[in-house]
Amino acid sequence: MERLNSKLFVENCYIMKENERLRKKAELLNQENQQLLFQLKQKLSKTKNSNNGSNNDNKSSSASGQS
Amino acid sequence: MMAHHSMDDRDSPDKGFDSGKYVRYTPEQVEALERVYAECPKPSSLRRQQLIRECPILCNIEPRQIKVWFQNRRCREKQRKESARLQTVNRKLSAMNKLLMEENDRLQKQVSNLVYENGFMKHRIHTASGTTTDNSCESVVVSGQQRQQQNPTHQHPQRDVNNPANLLSIAEETLAEFLCKATGTAVDWVQMIGMKPGPDSIGIVAVSRNCSGIAARACGLVSLEPMKVAEILKDRPSWFRDCRCVETLNVIPTGNGGTIELVNTQIYAPTTLAAARDFWTLRYSTSLEDGSYVVCERSLTSATGGPNGPLSSSFVRAKMLSSGFLIRPCDGGGSIIHIVDHVDLDVSSVPEVLRPLYESSKILAQKMTVAALRHVRQIAQETSGEVQYSGGRQPAVLRTFSQRLCRGFNDAVNGFVDDGWSPMSSDGGEDITIMINSSSAKFAGSQYGSSFLPSFGSGVLCAKASMLLQNVPPLVLIRFLREHRAEWADYGVDAYSAASLRATPYAVPCVRTGGFPSNQVILPLAQTLEHEEFLEVVRLGGHAYSPEDMGLSRDMYLLQLCSGVDENVVGGCAQLVFAPIDESFADDAPLLPSGFRVIPLDQKTNPNDHQSASRTRDLASSLDGSTKTDSETNSRLVLTIAFQFTFDNHSRDNVATMARQYVRNVVGSIQRVALAITPRPGSMQLPTSPEALTLVRWITRSYSIHTGADLFGADSQSCGGDTLLKQLWDHSDAILCCSLKTNASPVFTFANQAGLDMLETTLVALQDIMLDKTLDDSGRRALCSEFAKIMQQGYANLPAGICVSSMGRPVSYEQATVWKVVDDNESNHCLAFTLVSWSFV
Numbered sequence: 001m002e003r004l005n006s007k008l009f010v011e012n013c014y015i016m017k018e019n020e021r022l023r024k025k026a027e028l029l030n031q032e033n034q035q036l037l038f039q040l041k042q043k044l045s046k047t048k049n050s051n052n053g054s055n056n057d058n059k060s061s062s063a064s065g066q067s
Numbered sequence: 068m069m070a071h072h073s074m075d076d077r078d079s080p081d082k083g084f085d086s087g088k089y090v091r092y093t094p095e096q097v098e099a100l101e102r103v104y105a106e107c108p109k110p111s112s113l114r115r116q117q118l119i120r121e122c123p124i125l126c127n128i129e130p131r132q133i134k135v136w137f138q139n140r141r142c143r144e145k146q147r148k149e150s151a152r153l154q155t156v157n158r159k160l161s162a163m164n165k166l167l168m169e170e171n172d173r174l175q176k177q178v179s180n181l182v183y184e185n186g187f188m189k190h191r192i193h194t195a196s197g198t199t200t201d202n203s204c205e206s207v208v209v210s211g212q213q214r215q216q217q218n219p220t221h222q223h224p225q226r227d228v229n230n231p232a233n234l235l236s237i238a239e240e241t242l243a244e245f246l247c248k249a250t251g252t253a254v255d256w257v258q259m260i261g262m263k264p265g266p267d268s269i270g271i272v273a274v275s276r277n278c279s280g281i282a283a284r285a286c287g288l289v290s291l292e293p294m295k296v297a298e299i300l301k302d303r304p305s306w307f308r309d310c311r312c313v314e315t316l317n318v319i320p321t322g323n324g325g326t327i328e329l330v331n332t333q334i335y336a337p338t339t340l341a342a343a344r345d346f347w348t349l350r351y352s353t354s355l356e357d358g359s360y361v362v363c364e365r366s367l368t369s370a371t372g373g374p375n376g377p378l379s380s381s382f383v384r385a386k387m388l389s390s391g392f393l394i395r396p397c398d399g400g401g402s403i404i405h406i407v408d409h410v411d412l413d414v415s416s417v418p419e420v421l422r423p424l425y426e427s428s429k430i431l432a433q434k435m436t437v438a439a440l441r442h443v444r445q446i447a448q449e450t451s452g453e454v455q456y457s458g459g460r461q462p463a464v465l466r467t468f469s470q471r472l473c474r475g476f477n478d479a480v481n482g483f484v485d486d487g488w489s490p491m492s493s494d495g496g497e498d499i500t501i502m503i504n505s506s507s508a509k510f511a512g513s514q515y516g517s518s519f520l521p522s523f524g525s526g527v528l529c530a531k532a533s534m535l536l537q538n539v540p541p542l543v544l545i546r547f548l549r550e551h552r553a554e555w556a557d558y559g560v561d562a563y564s565a566a567s568l569r570a571t572p573y574a575v576p577c578v579r580t581g582g583f584p585s586n587q588v589i590l591p592l593a594q595t596l597e598h599e600e601f602l603e604v605v606r607l608g609g610h611a612y613s614p615e616d617m618g619l620s621r622d623m624y625l626l627q628l629c630s631g632v633d634e635n636v637v638g639g640c641a642q643l644v645f646a647p648i649d650e651s652f653a654d655d656a657p658l659l660p661s662g663f664r665v666i667p668l669d670q671k672t673n674p675n676d677h678q679s680a681s682r683t684r685d686l687a688s689s690l691d692g693s694t695k696t697d698s699e700t701n702s703r704l705v706l707t708i709a710f711q712f713t714f715d716n717h718s719r720d721n722v723a724t725m726a727r728q729y730v731r732n733v734v735g736s737i738q739r740v741a742l743a744i745t746p747r748p749g750s751m752q753l754p755t756s757p758e759a760l761t762l763v764r765w766i767t768r769s770y771s772i773h774t775g776a777d778l779f780g781a782d783s784q785s786c787g788g789d790t791l792l793k794q795l796w797d798h799s800d801a802i803l804c805c806s807l808k809t810n811a812s813p814v815f816t817f818a819n820q821a822g823l824d825m826l827e828t829t830l831v832a833l834q835d836i837m838l839d840k841t842l843d844d845s846g847r848r849a850l851c852s853e854f855a856k857i858m859q860q861g862y863a864n865l866p867a868g869i870c871v872s873s874m875g876r877p878v879s880y881e882q883a884t885v886w887k888v889v890d891d892n893e894s895n896h897c898l899a900f901t902l903v904s905w906s907f908v
Contacts, residue, residue: 004157005157019167022177022178023174026181032181032185037188
């Protein structure tokens with residue numbers, strides 16, 4: 001039992017560490033996700049602006065703050 | 068039974084140390100031996116011989132064998148205990164393992180989703196050039212998991228509470244949202260820093276980041292059946308100390324065996340600076356298909372047909388977003404609980420300085436989510452009999468004491484009109500609010516039994532204030548207030564409060580600026596499992612200083628609750644609440660609590676908060692759980708004080724004046740204390756005033772003049788004042804100075820860090836401590852006999868002895884040197900002491 005417990009404890013520690021790692025990874029990916037989302041939005045609005053020319057579409061105007 | 072059965076039935080080979088010869092015992096013999104064992108597991112040889120003589124059935128057994136039987140029996144008992152312990156640990160570890168695996172699973176899914184999504188977006192960005200349309204943009208945004216967290220409460224179509232069908236749809240929606248938060252990532256959860264993991268930990272606690280409102284989640288295991296857990300958790304006022312009441316206004320059974328309740332919940336304001344909160348919610352309790360039980364809750368807004376404003380003007384309506392608890396039965400008994408609290412406390416109605424308090428998910432976690440889990444665990448431990456209480460009180464009785472203290476303090480801080488409180492006109496100063504409560508009927512109905520109303524005179528008066536303190540560690544402040552009551556309390560006022568419990572009339576004391584020193588003894592009554600709350604009795608020893616004070620020389624008792632002083636508890640809101648109690652300590656003794664509450668305000672507006680919140684600690688440091696939060700330096704806290712007194716019709720104005728003056732004095736003392744315990748950069752408390760530098764110069768110079776040696780070794784003469792001061796300050800021997808006046812008994816004037824540690828005091832408080840009180844009899848005698856020598860020769864060595872700290876703890880020292888400190892004009896300034904190798908006994 002003692003051995004089983006220490007095995008469980010080590011395993012738990014390991015999973016905790018692993019979870020920590022996953023959490024960090026998820027966080028990084030999330031940041032990347034945000035960035036990509038932003039890029040994508042920008043790109044889309046740029047495309048849109050160039051497609052529409054001077055025609056000011058109200059749906060994309062909020063995302064086209066910077067050029 | 069089982070133990071001895073197996074023992075007499077087998078000649079076990081693993082008992083080789085018995086040197087061969089085994090005896091078979093008959094069941095009667097074993098029974099006789101067991102009876103003795105039950106009384107005394109380790110009988111002496113005399114007792115064993117007596118046993119053989121007294122018990123005829125044992126007479127054929129050799130004394131040595133009896134001895135061996137007892138040895139084996141003890142060994143077996145030990146093994147059984149050990150195995151029970153191991154099994155408990157195993158259960159905890161297995162449950163923790165399960166939880167962690169689940170979390171792992173979730174995280175892996177989250178990561179793979181993100182990887183997939185990001186891949187998709189990268190692909191889009193590369194191919195997007197010129198080919199995509201508006202729709203694709205929308206779809207990316209929607210497919211992101213941010214949808215839920217950025218907009219957790221998307222607008223619902225108008226629905227009417229009065230229609231049960233609509234209610235059920237709101238309930239089902241609440242359930243779905245709650246489950247997404249409880250086991251999923253509908254809220255951007257980050258693990259709460261500083262919670263201790265491991266088999267003894269309370270569970271896994273996470274707080275929200277960047278979501279609308281604030282949220283906290285806890286997940287843990289308890290050894291109680293799910294329905295019992297639900298029953299406990301639903302009784303919110305029993306575990307949520309800030310909950311004033313929960314009123315169920317309507318109960319509607321749903322078709323699927325669940326219940327929908329319409330609930331009004333009132334939450335006390337933590338300070339006197341902002342109004343209390345109330346919630347108007349729909350609560351849905353139901354079983355799920357997998358056998359777990361859920362209670363979830365959400366505010367009804369005007370959009371969902373809820374009432375608009377709060378029921379009373381004392382409250383601000385707050386919003387609860389889908390919250391609740393999920394209880395899953397666990398293999399081998401017990402339950403796994405997931406608790407989610409998600410609220411929006413309407414920050415905009417709060418003064419700016421207090422906003423961090425209403426925006427902190429950590430404080431929410433500490434006060435609600437973790438408190439709930441703690442309470443369930445506490446009850447589980449009590450039910451299983453693992454908790455041992457002293458004083459012969461039921462744990463439930465002691466908990467009721469704690470609850471009543473907290474409640475009474477909260478009532479005093481809030482002063483609700485419907486409890487009968489009304490403000491009293493002030494004396495011009497706006498710093499302290501005085502409220503009175505003369506409507507005994509309401510007062511009685513709200514919280515106290517009517518049985519003891521007569522003892523509260525014709526009314527209760529409360530003096531209260533909230534203030535901001537800078538750079539004071541909250542835990543240290545509360546601990547100081549607890550341990551050094553004499554630093555702020557007035558004995559006369561305490562005596563007045565204590566006397567109001569008795570029938571005897573007692574004159575309203577006038578508050579003295581100096582106050583009376585009183586010695587207090589703290590007797591512990593109970594503490595919670597995680598040691599975050601202590602219930603204790605404080606005995607205030609009475610001294611009679613003058614004939615007219617003789618009347619108050621009897622001992623007084625306070626029932627005191629100190630919470631949040633454990634350094635391992637994160638999100639620290641600490642408080643010290645006490646109420647005078649008479650010697651009978653009856654379970655239903657009247658309590659009129661007063662006290663202090665400190666709440667740290669963390670800088671929420673700081674843009675870097677992001678990083679610090681997401682900062683995770685590595686496994687090694689999180690296992691020891693001892694890391695201090697860095698918010699303790701450069702921080703602000705709100706201190707709320709409320710003191711309650713009883714009054715009679717004719718004494719009302721006098722009591723008001725006394726209370727106001729007293730609270731002002733207490734505030735003054737706290738500011739003094741705060742100054743003394745504020746950590747300074749560099750070494751703690753190191754005084755750097757020119758006076759201190761001069762004094763240290765005199766101390767060291769006098770020492771070398773008189774003794775011919777240097778206090779800090781040979782090389783210290785040459786160093787400058789600052790270094791000298793630091794050397795003396797950090798010296799491991801206690802170095803103390805006391806006044807040298809012919810007409811007064813000497814009091815301490817200065818001490819280095821070791822000296823302050825030894826006397827268990829601060830530089831400020833030190834100056835009230837008398838030398839006579841510190842030395843014991845033989846120390847005083849030794850000093851007296853050497854006094855002439857000190858005055859003549861300048862110094863004397865005293866033998867090893869015992870002295871007493873300001874807290875009454877004995878301290879031993881190996882040697883003491885006393886010398887007179889002379890100033891620049893060669894006239895006597897003070898006496899200095901070094902106590903070498905001191906330690907607490």
